[in-house]
Amino acid sequence: MSDPDLLERGLRPTSATGSRWRRRTPKVVSSQRTGAKIPLALLIPAIVGIAFLVLPMVGLLIRAPWSELLVRLAEPEVGQALRLSVFTATLATLASMVLGIPIAWVLARSAIRGRSILRALVTVPLVLPPVVGGVALFLVLGRRGIIGAWLYDTFGFSLPFTTTAVVIAETFVAMPFLVISVEGALRAADARFEDAAATLGANGWSTFRRVTLPLVAPGIAAGAVLCWARALGEFGATITFAGNFPGTTQTMPLAVYLALQNDPEAAIVLSLVLLVVSLATLTLLRERWLTRAR
């Protein structure tokens, strides 16, 4: 803090900066800071860590059968699995939004008791091994499950091993990502805008639709991307609850796993496709929304 100009700016009274920006805290210190020298004890593990994260992807690129890539990609099984994956992941994301945004609102805005318990319950699937989730879904929604038996007896309708089961399994695993992201956005948004809407005659639902949703749209977009990516890669719950039937329940990760056992090159091609889809989604949406969500 030897720079006199910097001192002067730091000590300037708020009345001089005036106007409606006065709540902005002066950024003097942080903006003046140049890149810190990285201690060796941090630098080396960081480099090893980055290599650890990047090398497997490089390996995938090196081992890819580039010469016959197009032929491989044209195989009907690949297209089938990819279409099914994108379709189910998108449906799971939509389902997560329809159910998850209201959950996030309740967690962030309502004054109900036991909110922290509710939050813990909702986020259990984040830490639960997906296979366990699949088993649990099977016990509840399977043909002999608590709800599944009733569904089967009443409507003659069995969920497991159908595409619907894939969507359910993916929604179960991916929805908490959306809930957490949207809840964070709601907490960061100024709730007084909702007060303003109320004084302008907007009831709770109207306020939510016309004010809250637009305000947290970037957070919802970010959550939806995370949710979609998680659903796209879902394996454990899907194979347990929905099985592995080409065309109906065999999504890309399942196809990769299966292919690795009898046709490793096919597995590499499928993995490559997943990698490209994931990276493309992330970069595309990052440009559009994720940066604004901060």
Place this chain on the structure above:
Amino acid sequence: MSLGAAFAVQRGSLHLEVDLAVEPGRVLVLLGPNGAGKSTVLRVLAGLLAPDSGRVALGDLVLDEPAAGQHVRPYDRPVGMVFQDYLLFPHLSTVDNIAFGLRSRRVPRAQARDCALGWLDRVGLIEYAKAKPSNLSGGQSQRVALARALIGSPELLLLDEPLAALDARTKLEVRADLRRHLAEYAGATIVVSHDPIDAMALADEVAVIEHGRVVQSGPPAEVARRPRTDYVARLIGLSLLSGTGEGTQVRLDSGVSVAVAEAAHGSVYVAIRPEAVAIYPTQPHGSPRNVWPARVASATPYGSAVRCDLVGPVPLTADLTATAFAELGLAPGSEVWATVKAHEVEVYAR
């Protein structure tokens, strides 16, 4: 419809208990230090906070009466509110912000828009119809917020520190503007402010709130004349003079001229803060400011300062540090020279 509000509410450690009445077409300014409970009063009147006891009514319409289980929701109240930093919806254009209240009440889109455009014109911002709030200045935002609150023809208008977010220069202009709009408004108005100048400029009635209670109320001049608490005394330490603006000179009713920084015309108030008054034992020379002879009428310790009441061609109150007071050898009866820089003189329409 006249507002009658007598209620109590507990907010954390603040126990708020007030009794307020405002007639249609009148402006009540709630004046008080930060944390006194002014904004909480507005939140109760807007319906955003339910009182613990008492009664709030607009004419025959009972808005709150906890004993009778009555609480009208904010969106069902004929109340308009302008928030402290305006809270214009950032995702909506200026015209859509203003039309918001009509759309809430199911006015068809085109009709609501036309009406909002009319209001934009009234506040002189028609060319900003499609602008987003982030592109408006503080003064413009305030006008949009006012139009947004008034478009639904509320019976009661609430303004929370409408001028606090503005810089000194804009404030002057916006205050005069606000005064004009409030004069045209037929309903009852309550303005919350911590700035005595706002109170003097806008109020028909002032109620001073401290620690959750109204400690003094009445017409602004009356409140200013007989302070009952330290806070009010400090507020009215402000010397308030009336006169006629003649450009950068204001001719006071007593005949003396005061130099001001902002050009003013017509009937105006001139307000001088005690900190702005400097005292000299002999007549200072050569600087283009207001210099008047004065006599110290009384001097009282006030915090770390000494507050001196001065009589002379311009009655003033001056705050001196105790050191300065001692060094000048002042005592009641001392003859001194008082100076005030032109840009420290507040001037605003009467």
